[in-house]
Amino acid sequence: MGSAWLIRLTILAGAGLVVAAGGLVITRPQRIEPSRLAGFSADLANGAYLFDAAGCASCHAAPKAEGPERFKLGGGRRLATPFGTFHVPNISPDRRTGIGTWTVAEIVDAIAAGVGRDGSHQYPAMPYASYGRMSLADAHDLAAFLKTLPAVENEVPPHELGFPFGIRLGIGLWKLVNFNPGPVVALPAATPEVLRGRYLVEGPGHCGECHTPRDAGGGTLRSRWLAGAPAMEGPGRVPDLTPHPKALGPWSVADITGYLETGFKPDGDTAGGPMVEVIDNTARLTPEDRRAIALYLKAVPAIAPEPRPVTVK
């Protein structure tokens, strides 16, 4: 090998290192600047409301938890995904097995920035891509509220993820593409009510995490926002929520608010699957907020649902 080759190789390797180092800098976990949280007082009633609006119990409490059990966030549920199995962590204030030693600011980082206490990226199985759209004041109130909940002693095993998904560093790249805390649907002429609905659906309500299909990289497809998606577990589909005639077009605003309160569809059928736990939460919102959600769903672009796969008998 001639020296010209050696020089070229050295330059290439050097360039490679610079790109890799640059990549690590751009994709490194970004905490929320502490000064942005300074001066917030903890409004615990608002934190409790956000807890319902954001459905934290749906993953972090025991399955089918009701009443006071919804506030016992000992974790332990398994979430099976194409990338492996996640074991939902204990986020109760237990000091040994939960997050009792975390500061409010560290909890806000996990909710709204997808950064763990040790400064590493959180997996997007925790829906911070949506929660990142919460106002910092709301995220702060919610974090302060979590600290008031009962401590639950429960050791949760580590996630079981295949290579390379076990490497948290790679999540930085996912975030670069998919973590965009701005609004999804631009609604320039919307009323404050519709904008409140957008906030609730795109942010804390994280409705798009189930109702929007994902690309190969696991990011939600903005071109098919809320247009329905394959069910995460089992066959079947999560329905299209856009105002398309084959989707929620025929539902009135009252049909939608009624469903979010009681689970009854206009045809008398009742909600099933993972939507049952969502309605457990939306039923606790104010009627004004359920109406805001319905008005937003009427304002998003109408997109035809994917045709159902033909079942061969």
Ligand code: HEC
């Ligand atoms: C769809 C299920 C799901 C929902 C809903 C959810 N989480 Fe999580 N959460 C997870 C998973 C999975 C992790 C683990 C992520 C990781 O290991 O990177 C997690 C991690 C966390 C952590 C970090 C815990 C630790 O030990 O590292 C906190 C704090 C947290 N969630 C708070 C919340 C709050 C507050 C809410 C409601 C606003 C919420 N989560 C809603 C699934 C969920």
Ligand code: HEC
């Ligand atoms: C954990 C996944 C998940 C989340 C999060 C979720 N949904 Fe759903 N949703 C479903 C599933 C699954 C169904 C179908 C339920 C059934 O089979 O009865 C559904 C059904 C619905 C329906 C009825 C549509 C129809 O045509 O029958 C509406 C309306 C709806 N969801 C609104 C929402 C709103 C608003 C949010 C956010 C506040 C939300 N969903 C969050 C999974 C989810």
